[in-house]
Amino acid sequence: MARKLPADLYPTEESPGLRVRGGTKYTSSQGDYRCGGCGAEDHANGDADVKALVEDYSANHGTAHRKGDR
Template sequence: MTGMAKDLHPTTDAPGLHVNGGSRYTAPTGEYACRCGASDSAKGDTAVTALVQAYGEHKASHAKEARR
């Protein structure tokens, strides 16, 4: 289990994205944390989808900075 906190929730020390798909009775949830300190969370289909996209864009912005 590399790169994630022991409880699967991302932190600045163990950054990443965690998504729980929910169930028939609960909404999906998601959260991310980055080493730079950025973090966010969401609940519900649309919000979690947007969170995943935002996390991807955030990671890509770091990659672009590293190439400069």
């Protein structure tokens, strides 16, 4: 049986951010984000998709909004 993560680890409107979970022998890696600057959100499964999600968040959301870039 797959172990569920506590709901408070997922990014929400009240607590935006990036969450990445590494894969195991039996599961693929997963990632989620919710941007506090523009409200965008996304989810990814698998190493390549999670890597792209982190790159998107880093370049276009999160700290990009805090710097005033977007």
